Amino acid sequence: MLSDSDFRPVSLDDRGLFARHYERFPQAHSDNTFTNMVCWNPYAHYRYSFVQDCIILSSTIEGMTRYRPPIGPHHPELLHDLLELAAKSEEEHPLVILEPKLLDWISDLYPELPLLPERKYFDYVYLASDLAELPGKGYLTIRHQLNKFRKTCTQQIESISRDNLDEIGEFLDLWCDWKDCNSDPMLINEKAAVSFALANFEELGLSGLAIRANGKIGAISLFEGLNQDTALVHFEKGLPDCKGIYRAVNVETAKVLAGLYTFINRESDMGVEGIREAKTRYHPHHMVEVHLVKRDDLEKIV
Numbered sequence: 001m002l003s004d005s006d007f008r009p010v011s012l013d014d015r016g017l018f019a020r021h022y023e024r025f026p027q028a029h030s031d032n033t034f035t036n037m038v039c040w041n042p043y044a045h046y047r048y049s050f051v052q053d054c055i056i057l058s059s060t061i062e063g064m065t066r067y068r069p070p071i072g073p074h075h076p077e078l079l080h081d082l083l084e085l086a087a088k089s090e091e092e093h094p095l096v097i098l099e100p101k102l103l104d105w106i107s108d109l110y111p112e113l114p115l116l117p118e119r120k121y122f123d124y125v126y127l128a129s130d131l132a133e134l135p136g137k138g139y140l141t142i143r144h145q146l147n148k149f150r151k152t153c154t155q156q157i158e159s160i161s162r163d164n165l166d167e168i169g170e171f172l173d174l175w176c177d178w179k180d181c182n183s184d185p186m187l188i189n190e191k192a193a194v195s196f197a198l199a200n201f202e203e204l205g206l207s208g209l210a211i212r213a214n215g216k217i218g219a220i221s222l223f224e225g226l227n228q229d230t231a232l233v234h235f236e237k238g239l240p241d242c243k244g245i246y247r248a249v250n251v252e253t254a255k256v257l258a259g260l261y262t263f264i265n266r267e268s269d270m271g272v273e274g275i276r277e278a279k280t281r282y283h284p285h286h287m288v289e290v291h292l293v294k295r296d297d298l299e300k301i302v
Helices: 012-024 034-039 076-087 100-109 128-133 137-152 162-179 185-199 245-258 273-281 295-301
Strands: 047-051 054-061 064-067 095-097 123-127 155-159 207-213 216-227 230-238 263-265 286-288 291-293
Touching: 012 034, 012 054, 034 185, 034 230, 054 076, 064 076, 064 095, 076 095, 076 100, 076 295, 095 100, 123 128, 128 245, 128 263, 137 245, 162 185, 162 207, 162 216, 162 230, 185 216, 185 230, 207 245, 216 245, 230 245, 245 263, 291 295
Parallel strands: 230 263
Antiparallel strands: 047 054, 054 064, 095 291, 123 263, 123 286, 155 207, 207 216, 216 230
16 A cells, blocks of 8 residues: 655655656656756655656645656556545645646546646647747747847857856856845745756756856756657746847757757746746647646545
């Protein structure tokens, strides 16, 4: 029987286990990635259990715990144990389904269980070539903004490495001052997540790109491979000194990735209207959907 005592915190030491497991069972949604979990751990308190060759994940935010279906071979009895455990959580929606294949499996096993789409957690996935080339009328405004940036600000592209990590840390402080992070707990957590990614850049196997605008770092992106055909952009930050610099870091990151991957996952909008508008403007190829299950509905089947 599965219990909370079977779970342990996700830590940097677990990277090898997750890397090997995800090679066998590739993921499509950003929130299951190891980098996401260790970077956001102070906020979301990720834990995992490794049982019957499956990884089962949980997260606890403000005392409320959600679980995710087993990642690995399909064991119906293990899934049932997890549903029983999730039904004991005080969270209103204690089960989160991030992967399309798991959604289909659970629907087949429990056709009576309502699976509720949660739009704010959907990941946006784009054709890498579209983001790199900005083709056609659909990207006309973005191309115009990008050209204006290049005319008004001298641009220099460089990879993130040990040589510029200290300067990028200073850039992050300036970004946080501009955003007034201290007034928003989520921004404080986001800065901590980016700082952790930078401090453990090599250990996490991340790549990154920085743009100097008029000689100073004005934007960065951090990214890695998500699966065989998709790259994942974890973080993208820019300062307001040169208007259009977000357009520039987006396209320059895509140019790096387009030769290696077919798609680029740029994560979710978290229900923030401005972010949703910006992500939609780039014309996603598809979305990686997320579904929730209510505790009341779980109690009816377990």
